[in-house]
Amino acid sequence: xxxxxxxxxxxxxxxxxxxxxxxxxxxxxxxxxxxxxxxxxxxxxxxxxxxxxxxxxxxxxxxxxxxxxxxxxxxxxxxxxxxxxxxxxxxxxxxxxxxxxxxxxxxxxxxxxxxxxxxxxxxxxxxxxxxxxxxxxxxxxxxxxxxxxxxxxxxxxxxxxxxxxxxxxxxxxxxxxxxxxxxxxxxxxxxxxxxxxxxxxxxxxxxxxxxxxxxxxxxxxxxxxxxxxxxxxxxxxxxxxxxxxxxxxxxxxxxxxxxxxxxxxxxxxxxxxxxxxxxxxxxxxxxxxxxxxxxxxxxxxxxxxxxxxxxxxxxxxxxxxxxxxxxxxxxxxxxxxxxxxxxxxxxxxxxxxxxxxxxxxxxxxxxxxxxxxxxxxxxxxxxxxxxxxxxxxxxxxxxxxxxxxxxxxxxxxxxxxxxxxxxxxxxxxxxxxxxxxxxxxxxxxxxxxxxxxxxxxxxxxxxx
Amino acid sequence: xxxxxxxxxxxxxxxxxxxxxxxxxxxxxxxxxxxxxxxxxxxxxxxxxxxxxxxxxxxxxxxxxxxxxxxxxxxxxxxxxxxxxxxxxxxxxxxxxxxxxxxxxxxxxxxxxxxxxxxxxxxxxxxxxxxxxxxxxxxxxxxxxxxxxxxxxxxxxxxxxxxxxxxxxxxxxxxxxxxxxxxxxxxxxxxxxxxxxxxxxxxxxxxxxxxxxxxxxxxxxxxxxxxxxxxxxxxxxxxxxxxxxxxxxxxxxxxxxxxxxxxxxxxxxxxxxxxxxxxxxxxxxxxxxxxxxxxxxxxxxxxxxxxxxxxxxxxxxxxxxxxxxxxxxxxxxxxxxxxxxxxxxxxxxxxxxxxxxxxxxxxxxxxxxxxxxxxxxxxxxxxxxxxxxxxxxxxxxxxxxxxxxxxxxxxxxxxxxxxxxxxxxxxxxxxxxxxxxxxxxxxxxxxxxxxxxxxxxxxxxxxx
Numbered sequence: 025x026x027x028x029x030x031x032x033x034x035x036x037x038x039x040x041x042x043x044x045x046x047x048x049x050x051x052x053x054x055x056x057x058x059x060x061x062x063x064x065x066x067x068x069x070x071x072x073x074x075x076x077x078x079x080x081x082x083x084x085x086x087x088x089x090x091x092x093x094x095x096x097x098x099x100x101x102x103x104x105x106x107x108x109x110x111x112x113x114x115x116x117x118x119x120x121x122x123x124x125x126x127x128x129x130x131x132x133x134x135x136x137x138x139x140x141x142x143x144x145x146x147x148x149x150x151x152x153x154x155x156x157x158x159x160x161x162x163x164x165x166x167x168x169x170x171x172x173x174x175x176x177x178x179x180x181x182x183x184x185x186x187x188x189x190x191x192x193x194x195x196x197x198x199x200x201x202x203x204x205x206x207x208x209x210x211x212x213x214x215x216x217x218x219x220x221x222x223x224x225x226x227x228x229x230x231x232x233x234x235x236x237x238x239x240x241x242x243x244x245x246x247x248x249x250x251x252x253x254x255x256x257x258x259x260x261x262x263x264x265x266x267x268x269x270x271x272x273x274x275x276x277x278x279x280x281x282x283x284x285x286x287x288x289x290x291x292x293x294x295x296x297x298x299x300x301x302x303x304x305x306x307x308x309x310x311x312x313x314x315x316x317x318x319x320x321x322x323x324x325x326x327x328x329x330x331x332x333x334x335x336x337x338x339x340x341x342x343x344x345x346x347x348x349x350x351x352x353x354x355x356x357x358x359x360x361x362x363x364x365x366x367x368x369x370x371x372x373x374x375x376x377x378x379x380x381x382x383x384x385x386x387x388x389x390x391x392x393x394x395x396x397x398x399x400x401x402x403x404x405x406x407x408x409x410x411x412x413x414x415x416x417x418x419x420x421x422x423x424x425x426x427x428x429x430x431x432x433x434x435x436x437x438x439x440x441x442x443x444x445x446x447x448x449x450x451x452x453x454x455x456x457x458x459x460x461x462x463x464x465x466x467x468x469x470x471x472x473x474x475x476x477x478x479x480x481x482x483x484x485x486x487x488x
Numbered sequence: 489x490x491x492x493x494x495x496x497x498x499x500x501x502x503x504x505x506x507x508x509x510x511x512x513x514x515x516x517x518x519x520x521x522x523x524x525x526x527x528x529x530x531x532x533x534x535x536x537x538x539x540x541x542x543x544x545x546x547x548x549x550x551x552x553x554x555x556x557x558x559x560x561x562x563x564x565x566x567x568x569x570x571x572x573x574x575x576x577x578x579x580x581x582x583x584x585x586x587x588x589x590x591x592x593x594x595x596x597x598x599x600x601x602x603x604x605x606x607x608x609x610x611x612x613x614x615x616x617x618x619x620x621x622x623x624x625x626x627x628x629x630x631x632x633x634x635x636x637x638x639x640x641x642x643x644x645x646x647x648x649x650x651x652x653x654x655x656x657x658x659x660x661x662x663x664x665x666x667x668x669x670x671x672x673x674x675x676x677x678x679x680x681x682x683x684x685x686x687x688x689x690x691x692x693x694x695x696x697x698x699x700x701x702x703x704x705x706x707x708x709x710x711x712x713x714x715x716x717x718x719x720x721x722x723x724x725x726x727x728x729x730x731x732x733x734x735x736x737x738x739x740x741x742x743x744x745x746x747x748x749x750x751x752x753x754x755x756x757x758x759x760x761x762x763x764x765x766x767x768x769x770x771x772x773x774x775x776x777x778x779x780x781x782x783x784x785x786x787x788x789x790x791x792x793x794x795x796x797x798x799x800x801x802x803x804x805x806x807x808x809x810x811x812x813x814x815x816x817x818x819x820x821x822x823x824x825x826x827x828x829x830x831x832x833x834x835x836x837x838x839x840x841x842x843x844x845x846x847x848x849x850x851x852x853x854x855x856x857x858x859x860x861x862x863x864x865x866x867x868x869x870x871x872x873x874x875x876x877x878x879x880x881x882x883x884x885x886x887x888x889x890x891x892x893x894x895x896x897x898x899x900x901x902x903x904x905x906x907x908x909x910x911x912x913x914x915x916x917x918x919x920x921x922x923x924x925x926x927x928x929x930x931x932x933x934x935x936x937x938x939x940x941x942x943x944x945x946x947x948x949x950x951x952x
Contacts (some may be wrong), residue, residue: 135831214866216904224688316776367599402678440680
């Protein structure tokens with residue numbers, strides 16, 4: 025057993041600690057395709073030294089203190105569903121797997137919030153609430169693969185965010201363990217004016233500033249009514265313009281998803297007319313609100329062809345199906361998704377620029393996008409690309425080329441390089457340009473909260 | 489001329505610097521009644537050394553660098569409308585008056601945001617937008633007395649916040665000058681997942697972590713339609729329950745204000761039935777939304793007596809009338825307001841506790857409250873108290889006694905000590921208990937961003 029493992033077993037008990045090959049290997053990657061590619065190519069860093077499975081915040085704190093004493097890097101690991109390598113541990117590190125901390129601690133019906141441990145899986149969380157007549161309103165595609173703590177720590181967004189908000193709107197309070205082992209609790213209140221929002225330090229912290237151990241999240245009574253419609257537009261620009269009109273005056277249908285012609289044909293084969301961009305609309309809430317909202321959406325979509333609710337129902341049934349990377353890697357293909365965002369004045373041009381730029385990637389099979397999270401200010405683009413690199417040994421280079429093109433286009437459009445997947449390891453180098461003159465602030469936070477640099481080094485803040 | 493004034497005049501030009509007695513005196517207090525009381529009693533700290541009026545961010549940065557070289561404390565001063573002493577300068581400090589930086593720099597119609605300099609007055613900002621068919625959606629009572637920078641730096645809330653959001657919802661990006669003189673810009677994007685929100689460091693920073701010099705704020709097209717109604721409830725509890733029902737299912741009328749019987753009689757004399765609590769409702773937005781929302785509010789208020797739109801119109805016409813403290817001090821009276829908030833499960837009890845507790849303050853004339861900012865999770869209480877202390881020489885002691893009782897009650901209810909006025913100097917000692925285990929995080933931020941402790945010392949972070 026490793027030195028750190030021995031110390032942890034002594035302090036927390038041997039049942040909390042695992043160093044068998046299967047456990048270490050299982051924690052050596054997350055859902056980042058490049059980590060899987062590197063694993064196949066034998067280019068992955070060495071395994072972590074040890075995986076610890078704390079059952080309480082106090083045990084997380086103890087594990088952090090022990091790792092600090094031994095000078096060992098600390099990587100929190102939730103569901104392992106991150107797609108940017110944020111939980112890919114450095115060789116010899118300590119992985120803190122939070123999934124044994126999976127209780128819903130408190131449900132406050134009057135104040136509509138719950139306290140939940142960080143290791144509860146998103147799907148279990150939602151099912152637990154649904155049984156009692158609520159929804160958490162947070163439906164990332166990874167809901168069944170991700171923990172609540174991971175969704176908080178990566179600043180996630182859910183498929184129904186236009187109505188229910190993103191994680192920063194949903195998370196009212198939290199508990200985190202700092203690099204020092206100190207436990208901080210930011211209490212939940214409806215709203216306060218008590219200095220900077222300290223909760224915001226941990227939303228998006230990705231283990232680099234602390235480890236989220238508990239969250240207090242808004243919940244919602246189950247919606248009284250739901251309605252759905254699909255519209256077909258001849259171009260992305262026309263569809264984007266319809267969304268802009270809807271959200272501009274304050275409507276916020278839970279779902280407004282616009283697929284480009286490539287994705288419409290691929291995902292809605294039974295319904296999509298040739299070369300059309302499908303817009304899925306789903307409104308839920310009080311019946312009178314839903315009726316008014318659906319009518320307003322119809323007015324904003326005047327001129328488009330209405331296709332009915334079936335495509336939306338189809339999407340609801342298939343929305344969380346994600347392929348195993350092995351399917352593609354076995355065929356010497358790479359597939360990935362990139363989510364970016366920009367203002368309404370720039371988003372149409374950004375879509376065109378990204379799709380055109382991806383065509384320059386050697387071996388590109390497809391580069392397509394949809395918009396799935398809209399705001400009065402702008403919207404996101406969720407880009408999917410698939411490629412069969414001419415020389416698979418060089419696949420990483422071509423993969424990073426594709427990423428670089430999209431990052432460059434986002435920055436040039438004054439947009440953001442990341443709408444909701446976070447930074448991880450893959451985007452850390454790009455974060456410097458994204459934040460610009462504000463980047464030193466992030467470095468100052470990192471130094472202040474992680475002076476020894478042992479908290480998930482290389483994630484969020486690039487090394488060196 | 490002071491040493492710092494001489495250095496500033498040399499670098500920025502003599503027209504930027506003032507040290508005449510009238511200017512120094514005008515900047516020696518803000519809108520905190522205790523500062524005015526102390527001024528009358530000759531107990532105020534000495535005046536600042538100098539007032540500088542920069543015309544650009546570069547000049548703010550230069551002034552900060554010069555003050556740091558001279559070891560002089562730096563206090564940003566906007567409209568001087570803060571009611572907690574946040575801009576009351578320590579003796580010998582440098583006051584940076586931002587009001588010469590008052591331009592609207594850019595209006596983006598498609599992305600619905602504007603860039604505005606920090607020194608623009610709130611009322612001018614709103615009027616400028618209104619001329620072009622927009623609203624900023626931000627209507628604090630101090631709108632005509634406060635700068636945009638002050639509203640950002642104190643984490644303010646507006647009277648129409650239930651629809652348009654609070655300043656943290658409205659502020660998409662900003663520029664700030666750090667203690668080092670470095671300028672940081674946090675760019676505006678619709679939404680991003682790029683680590684902790686660095687913008688949030690300056691919302692509520694109150695000059696203690698940096699000086700806000702520019703903000704990018706959401707704007708909204710002028711609402712298509714507006715409707716108003718007033719309901720009379722026999723008790724605060726019944727009125728609070730109606731609001732809870734309205735917001736619980738997702739309605740968000742721009743205004744839902746509930747006055748207790750004392751304030752209803754005082755503010756709505758012509759309409760309020762005896763011993764009734766008036767609830768003002770104002771909905772604005774697309775006509776179909778307003779119609780549905782007003783109907784939902786009526787349903788939630790079933791049993792209450794509808795009094796029509798007149799009280800709401802009256803409130804709209806008088807909402808920003810604030811008395812001069814002199815009116816009261818001349819009569820040896822003290823009047824103040826305190827805004828707190830708590831979850832729906834605790835707010836009724838908190839109202840009762842606060843009103844009862846204030847009765848124990850010697851010389852109390854009245855202690856009353858209204859709720860003006862509601863959320864699905866809870867609401868605020870905006871407390872007004874007036875007192876004629878038995879011995880006016882001891883007025884400060886009794887004033888702090890009243891404050892202490894309200895702070896204690898809020899904390900005991902698991903609420904927050906500040907809904908939207910901020911911390912300033914008055915609440916700084918209470919912030920420690922408010923933040924609890926998270927307070928050291930605030931201290932770490934302060935140390936990281938203001939190592940010499942010259943940024944508005946004593947505001948936000950208590951000395952010592």
